[in-house]
Amino acid sequence: MKQSVVRKLVRTLSTGALAVALASAVAPTLSAQSVAHGETKVAIERALHRLPHYGVFDFLSYGVERGTATLAGYVYRGNLRTDASRAVKKVSGVDEVANKIEILPASQEDDRIRWATVSNIYTDEFLSRYAPGGVMGARREVLSAAQYPGMQPFGTYPIHIIVKKGRTTLVGVVDNESDKILAGVRAREVPLVFGVENQLEVRKK
Numbered sequence: 001m002k003q004s005v006v007r008k009l010v011r012t013l014s015t016g017a018l019a020v021a022l023a024s025a026v027a028p029t030l031s032a033q034s035v036a037h038g039e040t041k042v043a044i045e046r047a048l049h050r051l052p053h054y055g056v057f058d059f060l061s062y063g064v065e066r067g068t069a070t071l072a073g074y075v076y077r078g079n080l081r082t083d084a085s086r087a088v089k090k091v092s093g094v095d096e097v098a099n100k101i102e103i104l105p106a107s108q109e110d111d112r113i114r115w116a117t118v119s120n121i122y123t124d125e126f127l128s129r130y131a132p133g134g135v136m137g138a139r140r141e142v143l144s145a146a147q148y149p150g151m152q153p154f155g156t157y158p159i160h161i162i163v164k165k166g167r168t169t170l171v172g173v174v175d176n177e178s179d180k181i182l183a184g185v186r187a188r189e190v191p192l193v194f195g196v197e198n199q200l201e202v203r204k205k
Helices: 003-049 080-090 108-122 134-147 177-188
Strands: 059-066 068-075 096-099 159-164 167-173 197-199
Touching: 003 059, 003 080, 068 080, 080 096, 096 197, 108 134, 108 177, 167 177, 177 197
Parallel strands: 068 096, 167 197
Antiparallel strands: 059 068, 159 167
């Protein structure tokens, strides 16, 4: 074999070996980054759900990219906005927090719509299974509203009720399409509500 041909073959083999070496080195790195990103997202979600004053009249969402967590949604009381930002800053993998959470305006009429909607949805024969404590727990929360104005039910409420200037938005997750439709019907039954937007998602099976 001629010497020039041998050199060319060696160069080709060397280049191929280098490509394989680089691919094997980069692939684990990308995989590790994906795992770390996923772990950060799970940690943020847990941090938000563990907020002690996160209730049925609030809804928080988030995104994370390159170490920056973006918070969005609505809160019934302003202190939850600050608490959410503080909790997410402590999550490993989060370097900065962009807080775009909106504080809902104070309104007695909106409060009336909120509590009437809670009563209609969470004491419904079929939807009450979504209420912590079931139908009796929901009824206790509604009764306590008169004693503690300006408060809201805290805990794991799958159907969140966001009311702003007389308009209701339902957000969260339900088990099936029938429950989504029924929740919208119950929200529309509240007197003097200007409109209802049903953004509930059906849980993927």
